[in-house]
Each structure stands twice: as C-alpha cells, then as structure tokens.
Amino acid sequence: xxEKFFKRILNYxxxxxxKNIPEHLVKPFLKSQGITVPRFVVVEKIxxxxxxxxxxxxxxxxxxxxxxxxxxxxxxxxxNIRSMSELKRSVKVFREKFGGETLLVEEMVSGNVDxxxxxxxxDYFGMCIMIGIGGIYTExxxxxxxxxxxxxxxxxxxxxxxxxxxxxxxxxxNIRVNKAAFVNLVLRFSAIGEEYGKHxxxxxxxxxxxxxxxxxxxxxKMVLK
Amino acid sequence: MSSRRRVKERYxxxxxxxxxxxxxxxxxxxNRLKIGxxxxxxxxxxxxxxxxxxxxxxxxxxxxxxxxxxxxxxxVDLAVIAVPARSVPSVIDDCIRKSxxxxxxxxxxxGETGEEGRKLEEEIKNRIANTNMVLLGPNTLGVYVxxxxxxxxxxxxxxxxxxxxxxxxxxxxxxASASGFMDMAEYxxxxxxxxxxxxxxxxxxENDMLEFFSKDDKTKVLCMHIESFADGRRLxxxxxxxxxxxxxxxxxxxxxxxxxxxxMLHTGSMAKPSQAMDxxxxxxxxxxxxxxxxxxxxxxxxxxxxxIFGPNIVVVTSGGGYGVIAADYIEDRNVGGxxxxxxxxxxxxxRLREKLPSFASxxxxxxxxxxxxxxxxxxxxxxxxxxxxxxxxxxxxxxxTPYTTDRLVEIAWWWFKNGKKPMVPCxxxxxxxxxxxxxxxxxxxxxxxxxxxxxLSLRVLxxxxxxxxxxxxxxxxxx
Numbered sequence: 001x002x003e004k005f006f007k008r009i010l011n012y013x014x015x016x017x018x019k020n021i022p023e024h025l026v027k028p029f030l031k032s033q034g035i036t037v038p039r040f041v042v043v044e045k046i047x048x049x050x051x052x053x054x055x056x057x058x059x060x061x062x063x064x065x066x067x068x069x070x071x072x073x074x075x076x077x078x079x080n081i082r083s084m085s086e087l088k089r090s091v092k093v094f095r096e097k098f099g100g101e102t103l104l105v106e107e108m109v110s111g112n113v114d115x116x117x118x119x120x121x122x123d124y125f126g127m128c129i130m131i132g133i134g135g136i137y138t139e140x141x142x143x144x145x146x147x148x149x150x151x152x153x154x155x156x157x158x159x160x161x162x163x164x165x166x167x168x169x170x171x172x173x174n175i176r177v178n179k180a181a182f183v184n185l186v187l188r189f190s191a192i193g194e195e196y197g198k199h200x201x202x203x204x205x206x207x208x209x210x211x212x213x214x215x216x217x218x219x220x221k222m223v224l225k
Numbered sequence: 226m227s228s229r230r231r232v233k234e235r236y237x238x239x240x241x242x243x244x245x246x247x248x249x250x251x252x253x254x255x256n257r258l259k260i261g262x263x264x265x266x267x268x269x270x271x272x273x274x275x276x277x278x279x280x281x282x283x284x285x286x287x288x289x290x291x292x293x294x295x296x297x298x299x300x301v302d303l304a305v306i307a308v309p310a311r312s313v314p315s316v317i318d319d320c321i322r323k324s325x326x327x328x329x330x331x332x333x334x335x336g337e338t339g340e341e342g343r344k345l346e347e348e349i350k351n352r353i354a355n356t357n358m359v360l361l362g363p364n365t366l367g368v369y370v371x372x373x374x375x376x377x378x379x380x381x382x383x384x385x386x387x388x389x390x391x392x393x394x395x396x397x398x399x400x401a402s403a404s405g406f407m408d409m410a411e412y413x414x415x416x417x418x419x420x421x422x423x424x425x426x427x428x429x430x431e432n433d434m435l436e437f438f439s440k441d442d443k444t445k446v447l448c449m450h451i452e453s454f455a456d457g458r459r460l461x462x463x464x465x466x467x468x469x470x471x472x473x474x475x476x477x478x479x480x481x482x483x484x485x486x487x488x489m490l491h492t493g494s495m496a497k498p499s500q501a502m503d504x505x506x507x508x509x510x511x512x513x514x515x516x517x518x519x520x521x522x523x524x525x526x527x528x529x530x531x532x533i534f535g536p537n538i539v540v541v542t543s544g545g546g547y548g549v550i551a552a553d554y555i556e557d558r559n560v561g562g563x564x565x566x567x568x569x570x571x572x573x574x575x576r577l578r579e580k581l582p583s584f585a586s587x588x589x590x591x592x593x594x595x596x597x598x599x600x601x602x603x604x605x606x607x608x609x610x611x612x613x614x615x616x617x618x619x620x621x622x623x624x625x626t627p628y629t630t631d632r633l634v635e636i637a638w639w640w641f642k643n644g645k646k647p648m649v650p651c652x653x654x655x656x657x658x659x660x661x662x663x664x665x666x667x668x669x670x671x672x673x674x675x676x677x678x679x680x681l682s683l684r685v686l687x688x689x690x691x692x693x694x695x696x697x698x699x700x701x702x703x704x
Contacts, residue, residue, distance in 0.1 A: 118492025122501040124457030130496040138491050146496050146504035148461060154695060155508060204490040221490055 005029040006196055013224050018066040019201070021222040024104045025064075030205075035188050036181070036216045043103040049084075049091060058082050058108045061090050065101040069221060080108065109216045112175045113168045114207035117186055117217075119149070119193045119200055121225065127197035129190050131156075133165040134207040141165070149193035156186045169210070177210035185215045201225045234357040239429070239437045241326035242361060243370055243419050245303035246273050249294050249325075251316050252307035253277030255285045260331070260379045261307050267382070270374040274299060295323045303327045305367060305377050310334030313363065314348045321356055329377055330363035336425050337364055346427055353428060365424025366400045369407070371417065372443070378422075380404040391416010392445035392528045394438035396431055398423045398452045399478075406450075406517055414667045415525050418444040423451070430455035432463055439467040448524035450476040450517070457502075461509050468510030469696055472527040472689055475506060476514040510692040512685055519681065525671045526682040531647045532690035535616030537567035538683055539609045540590035542621035543597040543629075547653070547676060548590030551619055554680040562684040563691075564617075566590075573612040580604040597623070599632045606640040606648075616690075617683055618648040622672075624658055634661055641670050647686055651679040 005028050009021050024042045031037050041051045042064075052059070063076035071077045076098065081087050087105065094103055114135030122128045125148050132144030145159040160166050160179075169179045185208060192203065201224060205217040250268055254261035265285060268275050276297050277285035284290055291297050294304055294316070304325045306316050310332050320328050330349075335342040346363070353360055361367065367377030371390035378385075388410035395410075395417050397403040403422055410417065418441060421434050431451050438444040447467065454460060454477075464473050506513060512527065514520035538555050542548040555561040566589050569577075577587040580601060586592040591609065593601050602622075609615050622637050623629070641648050650665070651673045652658045662672040673679035 116491055118490065118496070120490070120492045120496045120501070122457075122496075122498060122505075124454045124498065125461060125501055125505045126458050128496060128501045128504065130492045130500075132495070134491075139495065142495050144495050144500065146501050147508050148501075148505045151508075158695075159504075202490040202493045204492050206491050223490060223493075 002029065002032040005032045006199075009222070009224070010199065016066060019224045020066040020069050021224065022064040022066055022102060023062065023220055024102050026203075026220045026222045027104070027217075030217055030220060033188050033192055035185055035205075036214050037220075038106040038109050038216060038218065040104055040106040043091065043105060046091070049088060049105075052087060052105050053084065055105060055107050057084075059087060060106050060108055061087065061094060062104045062106065063094060063098045063101050064104045065098070067101070068098070106218075109209045109211075109218055111177070111209035111211035111216070113177050113210040115169075115182060115210060115215070116144070116204070116206040117182075117189050117208050118205060119189060119197070119203040120146075121197070121201050122148075127193040127200070129186065129193055131159050131163070131186055133163060133168065138206060149190050149197060151186070151190045153183060153187065156183045159186075176212045178213055178215060179210075181213070181215040182208065182210055185217070199224055235359060236437070238326045238357055238359045239433060241302040242329070242359060242429070243368060243375075243421075243437070244373060245327065245375070247275065247299065247301050248273065248303045248305060248375070249276040249278050249291075249297060249301045250305045250307065251278040251294060253279050253285050253290065255282070263379045263381065264305065264307055264331070264377060267376045267378070268305075270376065272374060276301065294319045294325060297323070301325045303329070305329045305331060307331040307379070310342065310345055310363070314345065314352060317349055317352050317360075321352065321358060325358060327359045327361070329361045329365065329367045330424070330427075331365060331367055331377065331379065332362075333364045335363045335427075346425065350427060359433075360428035361421070362424035363427060364400070365422035366403060366420075367422055369417075369420040371419075378404065384408075386411035389414060389416045391418065392443065393417050393448050393524050394434075394441065394444040394446070395420045395448045395524075396423065396434045396438075397421070397450040398426070398431070399450060400424070402450065402517055406521065409521060412663075413521075413525070413671070414663070414669075415521070415671075416528075426453075426455055432456055432459050435460070435463050435467065435473070439463070439471060445471060446524050446528040447471060447473045448520060449474065450478070450520060452477070452479050457505070461505055464506070464509040464511050468692065469698055472512060472524075473510070474512045474514055474520060474524045474527065476517065476520040477502060477506075510696070512688060518678070522671075522673070522678055522682050523685045526649065526686060527689060529669050529671050530641075530649065530686060532693060533617040533647050533683065533686040534690040534694060536563050536565050536687060537614055537616045538564050538619055539567045539569065539612070539615045539617075540619045540621070541593070541602070541605050541609060542590050543593040543595065543602075543623045543626055544621060545586075545590075545592045545594075547621045547623075547651070548592055550676050551621075551651075551680060552590055554677055555619075555683075560677060560680055560684070562688065564680070564684055564687055567612075567615045569609070570612050570614050573608050573614075576608050577605065580608075595626050596628060597626055598628045599630055599636055602629070602633055603636045603640075606636070606644065610640070610644045610646050615646055617686060618644070618646050619679055619683060620648050620650045622650055622652050622661075624652065624654060624661060634665060638665060638668065638670055649673065649679050649683050649686070651676060
C-alpha cells in the first residue's frame with residue numbers, strides 16, 4: 001500500500017528532476033502510513049473540483065508544486081473557504097496566478113496546539129527524527145529535541161519532556177490535547193525514517209495540529225536525497 | 226584472508242599498542258634536549274625489551290642502536306616513530322617488513338599542515354592498507370599506560386606529571402589539552418588505566434579504542450575528548466552496547482560546524498548537526514561534557530561514586546550561605562537538570578531536632594550552624610541516609626568551624642564509601658582545605674572545590690542512574 005505511494009514520489013522526482021516533493025504526493029503517502037492528514041481532494045483540472053463536494057466546509061486551497069515550497073510566502077494558501085462557489089472562484093484566481101500547477105483542497109482542522117515533527121538525514125548519524133513546538137513561531141523558539149531513528153515510545157516521551165513547551169501537551173491551562181496521538185504519530189515518522197530513510201534527505205510536518213481527539217499533519221514537505 | 230579474521234587480528238594488534246612486550250623507538254637520541262632523547266629516557270621505565278633505532282648512531286646511552294627496525298634480531302610488538310614526516314613512509318615500509326604489530330607515529334607535519342602533509346598521509350595509508358598492523362597518529366603524544374610503565378609522551382615529566390594507575394581510560398584527539406588534563410589528574414590522584422592520543426586518526430580511531438577498553442577489565446569508565454567522528458553510526462552502536470556496563474563520558478569539541486542540510490525545511494534548519502548529536506548520544510546513554518573540567522569531573526565521579534536513582538537531593542551544610550546557593554543550582558534546570566531539593570520525612574526532622582542545636586535548620590538544606598561538632602555531622606549523615614525521601618547527598622564539609630576536628634574528614638570518608646545514598650562532597654577554602662582535599666582524593670574520594678561543579682556532578686550521577694533504570698538494569702546490578 002505505502003510502497004505504491006512512495007513509488008509515485010520517486011517517479012515524480014525522476015520525471016521532473018526535482019528533489020522537492022509537492023504536498024499532494026506527500027500527504028497520500030503519510031496517510032498510507034497510518035498518519036492522520038485532513039481529508040483532501042487533488043485538483044489537476046477544473047472538473048476535479050466536483051470531487052470536493054464530499055469535503056466538509058470550510059476548506060483550504062493550496063498550490064502544490066516543487067516550485068513553491070514555501071507556499072504562504074507566495075500567497076499560495078487560502079484559508080477558510082466556506083462554500084463550493086467560493087472555492088470555484090478561488091481556484092480560478094489560483095489558476096491565473098500559478099498557471100497549471102496542481103492544487104490541493106483540504107478540510108480545515110482546528111486544534112489547540114501546533115507541533116512539528118520531522119526527519120532529517122545527518123552526515124554523521126544517519127536518519128534523525130526531530131520534534132518541537134510548531135506553528136509560525138517554530139524558528140523563533142527553536143524548542144526542539146532530536147534522536148536517531150528508530151525511536152521507542154520511551155524515547156518519544158523523553159523527547160517531549162526535554163521541550164520547554166512540554167506543558168502544552170500536559171494540560172497547561174486546561175488545554176486538552178491527545179498527547180498519545182502525537183506520540184503515535186512520531187513513532188510512525190520514525191518507521192518512515194527506518195524504511196525509506198535511504199531516499200529521504202528531510203521530511204517536515206509543520207504544523208501538526210493537536211486537539212482532544214487527534215494529531216493531524218496539516219502541512220508537509222519532503223526533500224529527497 | 227577473510228575479513229572476519231582480519232578484524233580479529235586487528236583487534237589483537239590493538240592490544241600490542243597498549244600492552245607490548247617489546248618497543249622500538251625510531252629516532253631515539255642520547256640528547257635529552259631533543260624529543261627522541263626525552264622519549265628514549267622515558268622508555269627506560271618500561272620493563273620489557275626496548276630498542277633504540279637511529280640511522281646515524283652506533284649506540285644510544287651505551288645501548289646498541291639499530292639502523293633500521295628490520296635489523297633488530299628479536300620480534301618487535303610496538304614501533305614508536307619520532308622522525309621527520311617525510312621519512313615516515315619508508316620507516317613504515319620497514320616496520321611492515323619486520324611484521325611489527327602496532328605503530329605510533331608521533332611526528333607532526335601531516336594532514337594538519339596542508340596538502341603536502343595530506344599526501345604523505347595517503348602514502349602511509351596505502352602502505353598499511355593490506356596489512357594487519359595498526360597505526361596510531363600521526364601527530365600524537367602516543368600512549369601512557371601506568372600499569373605497564375609505558376610512556377611515549379615527549380612532554381617533560383617535571384612540567385607535566387603522569388597520573389597514577391586507575392579505572393579510567395582516557396582517549397583524546399587533542400595532545401596539548403591531554404597533557405594538561407593528565408597533569409591535573411595527577412594532582413587530584415585521578416587514576417587512569419591508559420591514555421591514548423588519537424592524533425590525526427589515520428588508522429586507529431576513537432571507535433577502535435572505545436571497543437578495546439570496553440573489554441578491558443581494568444577500565445570502569447571511558448572518558449573521551451574528540452573533535453570529529455570517524456563513524457558516527459558505529460560510535461552509537463558501540464555506546465549502546467557499552468553504556469549498560471560502563472559509563473562513557475564524551476567531550477565533543479567544535480559544535481558550531483554546519484553540514485549539508487535540507488535548509489528549506491524547518492527540521493533541516495533547526496536540527497543542526499550539534500543538535501542531532503546531542504539527541505543521538507543521549508539516546509545511547511553517553512554522558513556529555515562541555516569542557517575539559519566537566520570531562521574530568523564527570524569521569525571521576527562516575528568512577529568513584531555509585532549512580533543516583535532518584536532526583537531528590539538533600540544538602541548537608543554547616544554554612545547557611547553554601548546551602549542557599551546549592552539549593553538554587555539544584556532547582557535550576559540548566560545546572561541541576563531534573564534534580565530537586567528533597568522534602569525530608571517527618572520522622573527524619575524529628576530525629577534531627579533531637580540531635581541539633583535549637584537554632585539549626587532541620588529542613589533541606591540541613592544547616593548545622595557554626596556550632597557544629599563532628600558527632601552532629603555523623604548523626605545527620607545517618608539520618609539522611611535512612612530517609613526514604615532522599616536519593617543523593619551534597620555534603621559541605623566546612624573545615625573552618627571551631628568545634629569540628631580532623632575527624633570530620635574521616636566521618637565524611639566513611640559515609641562516602643559506605644552510605645546507602647551516594648554523596649558528593651564539596652570543600653571550599655584555601656591552603657588548608659586544599660591539603661585536606663588532596664588527602665581525601667588520594668584515597669579515591671573526589672572532592673569538589675566549587676558548588677556548581679558539585680551540583681553538576683550530582684546531576685550526572687542521576688542521569689546515569691536514570692539511564693540504567695530506563696534500560697531495565699536494576700539498582701543492585703548497576704554501578
């Protein structure tokens with residue numbers, strides 16, 4: 001199952017010569033690995049939009065291309081689209097702006113805490129896994145912990161305990177999040193690192209949105225070796 | 226020859242680097258002002274066979290000198306080379322002809338100096354590639370093994386003393402800091418099983434030596450100062466196997482280097498190589514030191530004291546000021562880590578009150594005040610050892626108070642050795658304190674002359690204990 005989705009990623013890389021894998025290929029792969037992602041529809045052509053009918057509004061529209069790895073910086077993310085007609089209008093605007101690039105329509109996910117989880121190939125130690133406080137301030141606080149892949153459940157709990165912001169996962173100010181779901185997500189990333197590490201230079205999931213029931217990868221980037 | 230057999234022979238040849246039966250010194254001299262002269266004179270303490278090799282001289286200090294290693298009639302286990310860099314490749318050839326087991330290249334002027342030196346290194350590498358000979362260096366002080374009286378270091382003994390025999394294997398990639406470290410070790414009677422200077426790591430590297438000393442019964446703690454990793458993945462594998470049985474303390478200098486990274490990713494830009502290293506080494510139970518003093522403190526406390534299996538520390542002092550500072554450090558996450566001040570049991574407080582002056586504090590820190598006597602210290606150590614709420618003890622031994630005597634030192638020594646709860650002693654003062662510290666250290670009781678260093682060492686004992694619990698080693702089997 002996963003093999004198929006990772007193969008698509010490898011094919012994309014060999015066809016385009018690009019190491020940056022667009023999100024519409026990363027998300028299905030993550031999903032196949034048992035990682036929660038928002039429900040999504042990939043829009044290659046306008047007729048694909050009819051598939052978006054199954055989604056629960058509001059939705060978010062994203063450009064998914066190796067050319068725009070930082071989508072927000074180029075206005076390639078539109079949040080809070082409330083209806084199908086609004087979505088159609090937005091798609092038209094994106095078409096003019098980004099040409100024929102693939103678009104991704106996703107359900108919006110609400111949560112209380114943003115985390116980051118990533119894989120990174122280290123020159124000395126091989127595939128490493130990182131977790132941290134995510135969201136837009138990620139690079140300000142740099143509140144992270146790393147280990148070498150694979151990690152055990154005990155390792156992940158120890159990593160969380162190293163974060164200054166660990167209280168966010170432990171009921172600070174009555175913020176209720178499903179810490180166990182995040183721990184499981186990190187373990188699944190570790191498994192990806194173990195199995196596909198020889199191809200991957202880095203994989204970023206930021207934010208991973210935590211709420212009372214789940215941990216959902218809202219945005220994901222992958223770079224191959 | 227199968228590669229498995231080669232690995233095995235290589236390993237046994239490492240043994241000749243540390244435990245040779247015979248040593249040849251290439252570049253030996255009778256001139257004590259020259260490196261080859263200093264080394265030859267220090268080699269005299271080695272009880273095994275030793276041969277001076279010098280292409281120009283017939284005798285060195287009245288001993289027959291050989292023109293080449295291959296002229297020596299008996300077997301040579303270890304060849305120590307101290308000739309100019311450009312002559313080294315041909316000496317190596319000769320050592321290969323002679324089937325020398327291990328070689329140390331003391332000479333500098335190789336990869337560390339530039340392109341020409343790198344070429345020389347390549348030449349040497351090619352020569353030894355198909356042999357089982359092991360090569361330490363180049364650009365190294367070599368080895369110092371107290372139990373073998375083997376000393377290849379050219380730093381003068383009167384300026385750079387050699388530490389006594391003991392439980393710590395010291396592996397260093399930096400020669401100059403190693404001689405300072407060992408001089409300091411001698412002053413504090415910190416015993417080493419061996420010192421190995423890695424130099425440019427052309428052949429023998431830190432992983433070889435870690436593996437070697439992990440199997441050495443004498444070595445209880447591995448203490449390593451490195452600037453680069455020969456093979457990070459292998460290091461982790463080795464440490465994962467070693468740390469359940471022996472603590473490994475690593476100082477990795479040069480933390481700011483940047484590697485090729487996927488910088489467009491958050492993970493890539495934030496998880497710098499040093500970050501990845503922190504996580505990786507912690508994962509396999511390595512204790513990290515940030516500088517030489519930490520490397521020194523952590524390796525010796527781990528060698529001479531038991532691990533601490535919980536975070537609760539009780540501070541025993543007769544000076545209130547020390548206690549307050551110590552409590553601040555213990556509760557500061559950046560210094561004490563996860564340590565915290567213990568809450569003594571009701572019963573302990575009651576027992577303390579019975580023995581102490583009315584104005585003494587029976588809370589933590591336990592402050593015995595300036596009226597303290599030797600007996601009071603003894604009582605307090607007993608009570609805090611028996612308290613279930615304490616895991617470790619920080620003891621300030623104030624030598625300056627009027628009613629304590631030299632016996633206090635004996636009491637502290639007894640509890641350090643026999644107490645159920647690991648104790649870290651701290652003595653602050655001048656000349657008199659220094660003398661007491663040295664006396665205690667000569668018995669194998671490390672004493673810290675600084676509060677912060679003492680708290681950091683407590684933290685390391687707890688990190689060790691926590692790691693052992695995490696990997697499922699029980700308290701009795703540890704240490």
